[in-house]
Amino acid sequence: MSGWDFDALSALLERRYSCRAFRAEPVPAEAIERIVAAAGRAPSWCNAQPWQAVVTRGDETGRFRRALLAAVAEGPPAPDMPWPEDYPGVHGVRRRICGQQLYEAVGIARGDRAARDAQMMRNFHLFDAPHVAIIHSEAALGPYGAMDCGGFVTAFMLAATALGVASVAQASVVAYPGAIRAHFGLPDSRQLLCAISFGYAEEGDAANGFRTGRAGLDDILDLRG
Numbered sequence: 001m002s003g004w005d006f007d008a009l010s011a012l013l014e015r016r017y018s019c020r021a022f023r024a025e026p027v028p029a030e031a032i033e034r035i036v037a038a039a040g041r042a043p044s045w046c047n048a049q050p051w052q053a054v055v056t057r058g059d060e061t062g063r064f065r066r067a068l069l070a071a072v073a074e075g076p077p078a079p080d081m082p083w084p085e086d087y088p089g090v091h092g093v094r095r096r097i098c099g100q101q102l103y104e105a106v107g108i109a110r111g112d113r114a115a116r117d118a119q120m121m122r123n124f125h126l127f128d129a130p131h132v133a134i135i136h137s138e139a140a141l142g143p144y145g146a147m148d149c150g151g152f153v154t155a156f157m158l159a160a161t162a163l164g165v166a167s168v169a170q171a172s173v174v175a176y177p178g179a180i181r182a183h184f185g186l187p188d189s190r191q192l193l194c195a196i197s198f199g200y201a202e203e204g205d206a207a208n209g210f211r212t213g214r215a216g217l218d219d220i221l222d223l224r225g
């Protein structure tokens with residue numbers, strides 16, 4: 001790989017962030033197709049390519065948002081893929097820090113439960129994004145199908161970044177899989193893994209005004225020999 005390739009990829013990885021406020025302006029269909037086609041180059045075990053993406057645009061995004069909000073009101077969440085049971089040690093610390101960064105950015109005071117809940121509800125409004133992609137896999141492929149789809153999700157968000165399109169992955173949205181499958185007419189054999197709300201960033205919005213940190217290389221790499 002040439003230095004140019006590495007620099008270009010690093011720049012994309014640096015530039016991508018989770019966008020939580022979008023402009024209404026739609027992304028052209030051609031750009032959506034390019035993003036999904038590029039993401040489809042992600043590797044998967046046996047090249048099974050378990051991912052499929054329902055992508056909404058126009059009025060359909062609003063219809064889906066209303067169906068999702070109705071499902072949330074009925075509750076409780078029941079995701080196809082169980083949420084983590086715990087975030088032990090440093091993982092819990094990182095989780096808390098990224099939450100605090102968001103609350104500080106949008107001016108939510110420590111302990112203001114109502115404001116936190118309102119911010120959390122923004123997930124189900126898709127942060128006003130004009131599009132959402134629902135990523136689903138063949139349930140029979142189990143955890144490896146989910147793992148393959150994780151690669152697809154990352155590739156999707158990097159491809160979007162390369163076209164100036166902002167995005168946020170959302171596990172929260174697919175916590176209501178029954179209602180989502182019913183809305184889109186998906187069979188029970190498709191496991192819902194993640195949503196990606198996307199569009200053009202509302203640059204000045206406070207929710208987009210912070211960037212998360214990362215562990216140092218020493219915390220990740222255990223180079224032997």
Ligand SMILES: Cc1cc2nc3c(=O)[nH]c(=O)nc-3n(C[C@H](O)[C@H](O)[C@H](O)COP(=O)(O)O)c2cc1C
Pocket residue numbers: 016017018019020098123168169170171172173194211212
């Ligand atoms: C699988 C997955 C699920 C996520 N679910 C949510 C979510 O439901 N709501 C949300 O606001 N952010 C969600 N995120 C975004 C993460 O909080 C974010 O990626 C992380 O804090 C790192 O920040 P960055 O994306 O800005 O680099 C999710 C990210 C991933 C990869």
